[in-house]
Amino acid sequence: MKSIKFIIAAALLTIGMAACDGDKQREQQQVVTDLTNVNQTLVDSLSRANAEKDTLLALMTEIGDGLVKIKDMQQIVASSDLSRETASQKQQLRNDMRLIQNSIAEKQQRLAALEQRLKSADNYNEQLQRNIESLKAQLADQQSIITSLTSQLAQAKQDITNLRGNVDSLRVANEAVTEQREQAREETERTRDELNVCYYIIGTKKELKAAKVIEGGFLRRTKIMEGDFERSSFTQADKRQLTSLNLHSKKVNVLSKHPEGSYQIIDNGTTKSLRITNAKSFWELSNYLVIQIN
16 A cells, blocks of 8 residues: 555645646656556556455355364264274274364465465455464364374274274183193093993803803802902993993893892893893992893
8 A cells, every 4th residue: 555655645636846847748757657557557466356255255265165074074983983993984084084184284384375376465454364374273183083083083993993903912822721621521521421421241151261250169159359350351331322232141140249129130032131220320339330141
């Protein structure tokens, strides 16, 4: 505005000087020319000022739109369980935030350049400065929010990494426990099998004596020998599964000790068989079953 006033004053001074010189017509023409130039200068100055103000208004609108996008991003992050988001979804969030950050930086640069141009203009005023300062503050707030959201994403990524580590540790520990349980189960099963091992032998008196299972002579009573038997002469079986034996003989004598009522001798006509009716009771005195036939 000062330069415009200076031009007008110069024009008026020219008119006065022209009157003093007496060459009225020539000087009047010069005055018209000067006033035309002044008017054009005013028009150009106003045009530039209006263009800069339009640019400022457009920038204000863009910054407002950017704030809306950031608030939408805040709601997405706040309402989402980032640990359950897929890798592509989290990558999309990071890409969106990166675009917003770049947009904020670009607006800050444009605002700084616009501020410099407006300060050099004749019609720059305090209201424009306040508008620019307000836009600077909005951009700073947007940058702060995006930085916070980016940090939340990074923390979520670290939490997921830690969670995966914990899951892996638990999986390893669970596998170890499962293996121990399997070993314990196998050991228990092996012990149970061992506890249910039994042995039986079926043979004539001569065969049983040869196997050193019984002793006795012509005048001596036949009895089962004391101590451990030679197991190779016996057939190994499982108490839980051994329920009957076909003896292939009509004459049968159970020599080993087994409680009465825990078994039966079944007559099949030409042969007999032994049926165990109470396995627990039958094997409680001995794990060896000795049967003499013929």
